Amino acid sequence: MEGVDHLAFERNKAQFDVDEMKIVWAGSREDFELSDRISRLVASDPVFRKDDRAALGRKELFKNTLRKAAHAWKRVIELRLSEPEAYKLRAFVDQPAFTDLHWGMFVPAIQGQGTDEQQQKWLPLAYRMQIIGCYAQTELGHGSNVQGLETTATFDPKTDEFVIHSPTLTSSKWWPGGLGKVSTHAVVYARLIIDGQDYGVHGFIVQLRSLDDHLPLPGITIGDIGMKFGNAAYNTMDNGVLTFDHVRIPRNQMLMRVSQVTREGKYVHSNVPRQLVYGTMVNVRQKIVADASVALSRAVCIATRYSAVRRQFGSHNGGLETQVIDYKTQQSRLFPLLASAYAFRFVGEWLLWLYTDVTERLKAKDFSTLPEAHACTAGLKSLTTTATADGIEECRKLCGGHGYLCSSGLPELFAVYVPACTYEGDNIVLLLQVARHLMKTVSQLSTGNKPVGTTAYMARLEQLLQYHSDVKKAEDWLKPNVVLEAFEARAARMCVACAQNLSKFSNPEEAGFQELAADLVEAAVAHCQLIVVSKFIDKLQQDISGKGVKHILEVLCSVYALSLLHKHLGDFISTGCIDPKQGSLANEQLRNLYSQVRPNAVALVDAYNYTDHYLGSILGRYDGNVYPKLYEETWKDPLNDSIVPDGFKEYIQPLLKQQLRNARL
Amino acid sequence: MEGVDHLAFERNKAQFDVDEMKIVWAGSREDFELSDRISRLVASDPVFRKDDRAALGRKELFKNTLRKAAHAWKRVIELRLSEPEAYKLRAFVDQPAFTDLHWGMFVPAIQGQGTDEQQQKWLPLAYRMQIIGCYAQTELGHGSNVQGLETTATFDPKTDEFVIHSPTLTSSKWWPGGLGKVSTHAVVYARLIIDGQDYGVHGFIVQLRSLDDHLPLPGITIGDIGMKFGNAAYNTMDNGVLTFDHVRIPRNQMLMRVSQVTREGKYVHSNVPRQLVYGTMVNVRQKIVADASVALSRAVCIATRYSAVRRQFGSHNGGLETQVIDYKTQQSRLFPLLASAYAFRFVGEWLLWLYTDVTERLKAKDFSTLPEAHACTAGLKSLTTTATADGIEECRKLCGGHGYLCSSGLPELFAVYVPACTYEGDNIVLLLQVARHLMKTVSQLSTGNKPVGTTAYMARLEQLLQYHSDVKKAEDWLKPNVVLEAFEARAARMCVACAQNLSKFSNPEEAGFQELAADLVEAAVAHCQLIVVSKFIDKLQQDISGKGVKHILEVLCSVYALSLLHKHLGDFISTGCIDPKQGSLANEQLRNLYSQVRPNAVALVDAYNYTDHYLGSILGRYDGNVYPKLYEETWKDPLNDSIVPDGFKEYIQPLLKQQLRNARL
Ligand SMILES: Cc1cc2nc3c(=O)[nH]c(=O)nc-3n(C[C@H](O)[C@H](O)[C@H](O)COP(=O)(O)OP(=O)(O)OC[C@H]3O[C@@H](n4cnc5c(N)ncnc54)[C@H](O)[C@@H]3O)c2cc1C
Ligand SMILES: Cc1cc2nc3c(=O)[nH]c(=O)nc-3n(C[C@H](O)[C@H](O)[C@H](O)COP(=O)(O)OP(=O)(O)OC[C@H]3O[C@@H](n4cnc5c(N)ncnc54)[C@H](O)[C@@H]3O)c2cc1C
Structure with missing residues (x-):
């Protein structure tokens, strides 16, 4: 069966041009080609094989990492790779190593905080890895x-x-x-x-x-x-x-x-200027958001392909059973994550722009947008990493029992990803920072301070406090401005409610903030979700070529927004932004959208262009040839080296032979 | 510092009698004494040590399990332990092993499905572990x-x-x-x-x-x-x-x-009668619910103690920093889980009663309550295992970076627990079964079929559809019947809404059910949450002795219910059960309740009476002596066996010396 594409029938269903979507996902044709080339290079190199990792003890595992890191550096030198190429190579090797910190933290710290002299002394050594x-x-x-x-x-x-x-x-x-x-x-x-x-x-x-x-x-x-x-x-x-x-x-x-x-x-x-450090932070967090979209998309890719392969129930007259991806519950769990991966991809792209913008302003000694940019990246780091960690685990559950096997790739993906919720700022601590910024923004409105960047909508506060959605039928929820306004009004009202509650305290900034911290975090989340929704909508204003590409992205954008709306329905209704009827129309529209995603699902994850090596998942194999490969791989576990397990004579036989009393265990 | 109780000041704050709470948690004085005795037995036996597990390769790990299993059986024989004692012993050894399936599935399958003759032949062999x-x-x-x-x-x-x-x-x-x-x-x-x-x-x-x-x-x-x-x-x-x-x-x-x-x-x-199998299912799932409360309480115990030890920010004039448990965000994440552990404990206790009841009815050929009992246990299995898996991971995050270390015990607890969401029925598949049962119950109301057991409230459907909460001030939310009615009305209305939407389909039971599956799952969840809330309330109607014990349990019951209400606010408001104002009163009350839990938090987790061995967590140590022990333990990792790591010569030195081109990697 080698070489047969078991998912061809799914791929044939796609209503958009997958090759064009690959470019959109990658950001540009050059980025696509870079990733494509480097990921194949890594995948074809036996030193970078990773399916043997899970069963290794700590020492072997670590030595194995040292080996890969040295080999990666060797390849970088031999192939004279550029820094972006080397960066990609390390990413596709896909194994945390000391080099991540060397290149990702040590070098940037010297670049950002060292004097020219210090940079001249230390950076060449670091660049050559002599230190x-x-x-x-x-x-x-x-x-x-x-x-x-x-x-x-x-x-x-x-x-x-x-x-x-x-x-x-x-x-x-x-x-x-x-x-x-x-x-x-x-x-x-x-x-x-x-x-x-x-x-x-x-x-x-x-x-x-x-x-x-x-x-x-x-x-x-x-x-x-x-x-x-x-x-x-x-x-x-x-x-x-x-x-x-x-x-x-x-x-x-x-x-x-x-x-x-x-x-x-x-x-x-x-x-x-001291503010320079903030520039660095924006940069680091922008990378984290980009990584979130990568991690989530890997999990979604695995779960989507396997959900198309896996069949369970619903066979009539001995025919094939139902693909589990056809169950609405499966769709309602999976498709919002698929949409989130795209949403995070685009907000990450925008953050890259933001970083450039901030850097240029810093050069011109314009610090006016810094606090907002700082809060915005803190919030997006928190939002995307939390959603990604939860999303990976949900994808694992979507694969049923087989998702619990390391060979599914998902346990590894989760365990390696989840500390992103903690490092570079604990996600709750970050949201509290966002909330502080939002409260400051609200309180300064009266003093005529114009809110900038992602808080600009606050300038329309009066209007947003009057707002009530005019959705009358399910399709109304497909209009971007309808969705956007609802998200703006919800965030604005939650912020204002917090500000009002804070003002009841004699010491709003300390005691009040402490006491209402949980509500403030919810307001911050609402604000951050608005940012992601609005940047997705902005993206769709751009020129996007390729048959059907823009349309299916519009569908995903609606899925992202409406699934959030459904999840946080309490916010939207209790703030009076929408009424219960409109909430259930959104839910109805969501079901419709799932049906539109369904035929495109496999193609949408193909557009990530991940190699089987990088995915590292038998369930997520491109060709869908899951069962034979699971069966084949299983024999490689060290426990299968011998038919009778080590320890049989000492620990099993004495049980069976009732000889335990004599045994020295 | 050995022997000092670093959490004594927390324990002194408790406003209830911890020893009495231990009895309540255990179920009875006998159960308490049994667990206490056996857990100490296991903890004091060096063969059962488990802090060395994480770094082992697969083969050593497995051999180590065989050793423990044989040793456990040896102790069972030597000490002539009864079956309940042996069961506890295996539980406290706390390492999945073949014996779990032998005793937990193989033996019960023969007991339940074997003829008398078959039982006579096979069971004695199995009881002695000759097979x-x-x-x-x-x-x-x-x-x-x-x-x-x-x-x-x-x-x-x-x-x-x-x-x-x-x-x-x-x-x-x-x-x-x-x-x-x-x-x-x-x-x-x-x-x-x-x-x-x-x-x-x-x-x-x-x-x-x-x-x-x-x-x-x-x-x-x-x-x-x-x-x-x-x-x-x-x-x-x-x-x-x-x-x-x-x-x-x-x-x-x-x-x-x-x-x-x-x-x-x-x-x-x-x-x-074929229905006998359902009796077995009720039994197995009752055990899973009981296990959920154990797993969640372990995680909560670790996170609570560590949150009292950990200090971060808020130091003024060089004084101590704030204990992170004093942050409202920490409380709003942790205390609902603390309350859930107790809630699951009590619903588990009730399920044990249900199992006895079902068994007696089966003997008397009364099958009338079976479908309801079956749906109820399926739903509770799903609800409690999902909440527990998520809760363990949340507890890990509550411990910040250190929660990511295996020595925190939390990664292990999560990884070993999480398949409970999948085995014995995938949680979504189970909720769909519950939903089927609920739709049947609703549709049969008109035919005069009286709903039984946990669906009995459906008999008051007319009234529940009229219901609107009369909460006027925050304290009103402390009244059990106020909370109960709101949960009943919410569940009933969500069910009726689903039933009405289903009836619009030409084929409600198939096509309709498929299309609306996601909504049906939400209705099933609402129903199951109601069960847990109502059983917690029932528990509090019983005689509960000990100073302050009942009161703090009432606080936890309110925390459980109101935190759910806050999380699912959209359900409650959009079905018209409560209005936004009442929703925010509930939230306000919740903050009050957290303040009441706070001084009792450490004592509430002490009441689980877990040994440090069973907890398996440095962060959760009874004495709170976290930092010295973390520091001490860390040197035991195999990587620290040598100062210069294995692989230095081959893979690090060539980097530093720029000799990679010659290196054979
Ligand atoms: C640690 C572990 C131990 C186990 N031990 C044993 C054991 O000792 N003995 C044994 O026999 N088995 C055992 N199992 C297997 C376990 O019972 C199954 O994995 C479990 O029943 C789930 O089935 P599945 O894996 O086929 O999931 P699937 O049914 O393939 O689930 C995949 C996805 O499809 C969805 N889905 C499936 N059907 C429907 C439907 N009708 N409607 C909507 N969605 C649907 C699910 O929700 C899920 O998201 C074990 C599994 C694990 C993980
Ligand atoms: C895999 C991994 C790699 C790492 N790599 C590095 C590295 O290379 N270099 C390095 O220097 N560090 C590194 N770290 C450390 C990391 O940066 C910290 O763990 C992180 O900053 C979180 O801090 P903490 O552990 O002190 O959490 P804590 O602050 O102790 O958090 C514990 C709990 O307290 C809560 N909390 C804390 N403060 C407040 C507050 N003010 N208000 C409300 N709640 C609060 C948190 O929300 C959390 O729930 C790494 C960590 C991990 C897990």
């Missing part, structure tokens, strides 16, 4: 509260050095990826102390291990923090623990772009 | 649709045997726990074929392996189906694959309690 770096911020006792970090960097004017020290157990660095076993250097965040005075948290470049024998330098204790969620997942990464016992570094290893310590021990600010 | 059995129903191609199983059992009148055969690849048995490497026997479900005629699926006792050398018998191919979700989790279990090539078994190994095949090949029904 390997990690990002050591979080401590055993402090993660979210970065200002509470306890590690100290005390200036010693006698020797012109900083003394890096871990004064308490809880000040041990804890979590940094790449730290535990690999990194030679780290950007370490520590409180700057000069002459007994605490200047708050700053970054320092610290060498951790000898470049010769890899042993930790004097005063430095390092280890791996142990196993994490999932079989392979992040266990391929050496998240580490690190303590300092009065470790000395030269003064010029403090990252001094924004503030400096002089030879005399004076703390001075440079003329580089 | 080890599993439950082989699911196939590669069929799980939910049991009637679609493909394995055949063809009667051969010449030899008086059945020929068990796997005619297709998809008919391979797939998933049975204990099958892959251990079981000597199985109850195999197969289509009974006599003289070319198909009599549907029946159970057969089939020997799989030699009792001497453990090799599969002729015609039988067996293996393990490979790695599953999580580090250890279900990978300690040998879920297996099995195919038959014309394997012969004597006729008397068909389980013949309900129907028989005679020597002549005649298929006859016995006078034992």
Whole structure:
């Protein structure tokens, strides 16, 4: 049966041009070609095989990662890949490794916070991987509260050095990826102390291990923090623990772009605006949102293809059973996730634009849009990562029992993805930041401060408070402006309700904010959902070519918005934006839309253009040849190396032979 | 610091008698003492240690399970434990093993479906573990649709045997726990074929392996189906694959309690009512609901204690930071789960009563309550397992980064629990069954059929359709009957709305049901939530002694109900049961309730009386001594066996020394 496409009949049903959709998904023809080429390169290289990961013990697993990372770097050099190509290559290798932190955090930290001189010294070493770096911020006792970090960097004017020290157990660095076993250097965040005075948290470049024998330098204790969620997942990464016992570094290893310590021990600010850090944050979070769409789309791809393969019930007269993708419950769980993957893709694309915009404004010393851009990216990071983590697990459940097998790819995808809800800002802490920004925006409306960017709709507050949806029939819900207004009115009213409730407190900003925090988070979610809906709608205003492509994206946009509306019906109705009748019309329209998605479902996930290697899922195989491959693969588990299991003589036979009393177990 | 109770200040805050609450949680003083004694027994036995599991490769992990299972059985024999004691012992060993299926499925299947003669022959062997059995129903191609199983059992009148055969690849048995490497026997479900005629699926006792050398018998191919979700989790279990090539078994190994095949090949029904199987189902699902409360309470216990230990932000003048449990967002995520654990505990207790009731009625040939009991247990299985799986993951997130470490216990708890949403009936398939039953109940109201048991409220349909909540102030929501009526009205109206929408279809039962399936599932959920709320309220009508115990349970009952109401506000408002103002009063009351739970939170999880061994979590340690223990434990990871990692010379040094081109990777 090799070579037969078991999903051909599904692909033939598609009502749009899949090749054109691939371009839309990728962002451009060049991006498509880049991804396509690099993903095939990785898939065809036996060193990058990953189906053997799940059953490995920790040590083998880790060694295997080192091997892949070195091989990847070797290929980058041999093929003289550009930085974007190398980035893609690492992404398609699809195994967390120290290189993620080296390239993703260490290098950018130096680029963003180092002086020109520091950059000239350290970056070439890092670019060639002559040093390997990690990002050591979080401590055993402090993660979210970065200002509470306890590690100290005390200036010693006698020797012109900083003394890096871990004064308490809880000040041990804890979590940094790449730290535990690999990194030679780290950007370490520590409180700057000069002459007994605490200047708050700053970054320092610290060498951790000898470049010769890899042993930790004097005063430095390092280890791996142990196993994490999932079989392979992040266990391929050496998240580490690190303590300092009065470790000395030269003064010029403090990252001094924004503030400096002089030879005399004076703390001075440079003329580089501090706001620069926000630019970096926007960039990092934009990447996280883009990654969310990738992770969710992988899960959706697996669940969609398998739902088309899997048949259960409904056979009449010995005919084929019903494909489970034809069940409305399956559709109502799966298709909103399919739509979400596209929605996150497009909002990610927009965030890339936002980043460019912010960067240009920063150059021109225009900081006016920064707070809004910052809140917006924080909110979108939170929204998309939470939805993606939940969505992957839902996709796993959509595959029934077989989804629980590692060979489905879904357990791995979940376990490796889910910390995105926690790192780079705990999702709830981020939403509280968004809420603060929203309350500020509302309170400043009266002072004539014009809300910008994604909060611009607040300028129409009066109108939105008057709003009542005029939907009369189900199809009315297909109009973008009808949907948009409902989402705007809901978000605005939830914000205003919070603001009003806050104002009843004698201390709204502290006590009030604490007490109403749960409501504030809900308002922030409403605002963020509005952003995603509006950016999807904006995307559809652009030129989109290819037969049927735009139309099916319109369908997905409606699915995304209306499924949210259905899920949060209480918000929409209780704020008086819509009435119950309109709510049930939306639900009716949703069912219609599912029927429109159905024939296109498999083609819509084909448009992601993932190789079978990257998907890493037997259930999600492109050719749909699921059962024979499941059966074939299963024999590869180490337990199947022998027919009679190791331990039979000691632990099973004594049971069967009733010899337990004598047994020494 | 050993021996110091870091949570003593929390325990001192409790406003109720924890020892009395322990009895309430356990069900009775005897049950408490049993659990207490056995859990300590297990905790103090070094063979049962489990903190070393996560980093093991598959083979070591599995051998380790065999060892524990044999040791557990040895202790059962040596200590002459009763069956309830042995059951508890296995539960506290807390590692999925072939024994779960042997005792939990194989033995009950013979008890329930075997004739007296068959029971006399097989049960003594099974009770002594001279044979080890599993439950082989699911196939590669069929799980939910049991009637679609493909394995055949063809009667051969010449030899008086059945020929068990796997005619297709998809008919391979797939998933049975204990099958892959251990079981000597199985109850195999197969289509009974006599003289070319198909009599549907029946159970057969089939020997799989030699009792001497453990090799599969002729015609039988067996293996393990490979790695599953999580580090250890279900990978300690040998879920297996099995195919038959014309394997012969004597006729008397068909389980013949309900129907028989005679020597002549005649298929006859016995006078034992077929409905008996439903009794077994009620029993199995009652256990699953009880297990849900255990799993959720473990997660809640960990998250609650750690939230009291963890401090983040809010330090003024160098004082202690805020305990994260004091944040309202943390409370609004955690306390409803704390309340749910208690709610599920009590509904589980009630299901035990239901099982006794159903069993007695069956004896008296009263089948009248069976369909309702069956639907009710199906629904509660679905509701509690979904909420528990989601709840465990939420508890993990509530622990921030550290929750992602295996040493938090939470990843393991999630991975091992989550298949409960799939096995014993996929949760969505079960809710659709509930919905069918509800639609039938509604449609029969007009014919004067009186609804029974948990659907009895439907008899007041007229009244419930008139209902509008009379809540005027937040405290009104504390009255049990106010809450109950709102839940009844919501469920009734959602059912009636579905029934009305169905009636618009020309074929309501098929096409209509398919099209509206998603709405029907929502109505079924509303009905099941009502059951849990009402059983919690019923529980509080009972005598409950101990200072403050009843009061804090009333608080939890309100938290459970009102947090559901808040989450499903759209249902309540759009059906006109409550208005938006009343919805926000409920929310206001909820915040009040959280403040009441807060000082009692740690004591409420202490009342579960879990040992540190059973919890298996450094974050959830009874003494709250989290950070030193995290630090201490981390060095035990195999990666920390050597300072320089295995692979340094081959894969790290060549990077640093720029020698990659020459390297052979
Ligand atoms: C896989 C992984 C990789 C990582 N990699 C790195 C790395 O390379 N380098 C590095 O430095 N760090 C790293 N981290 C650490 C990560 O950045 C932190 O875990 C993250 O910032 C969350 O902080 P926390 O763990 O302190 O959570 P906590 O803040 O302790 O969160 C616990 C709970 O408290 C709540 N909470 C906290 N503050 C508030 C508040 N003000 N209001 C309401 N609720 C609150 C949270 O919502 C959460 O529910 C990594 C973590 C993980 C899981
Ligand atoms: C850890 C584990 C242990 C197990 N142990 C055993 C064991 O010991 N013995 C044994 O025999 N089996 C066992 N099983 C198998 C288990 O019973 C099945 O996986 C379960 O019954 C679900 O069936 P499925 O896998 O066929 O799911 P499917 O039915 O294929 O489900 C796939 C999707 O289709 C949907 N779907 C299916 N039918 C319908 C419908 N009619 N309407 C709407 N949607 C539908 C489901 O909701 C789901 O989203 C085990 C499974 C697991 C995961």
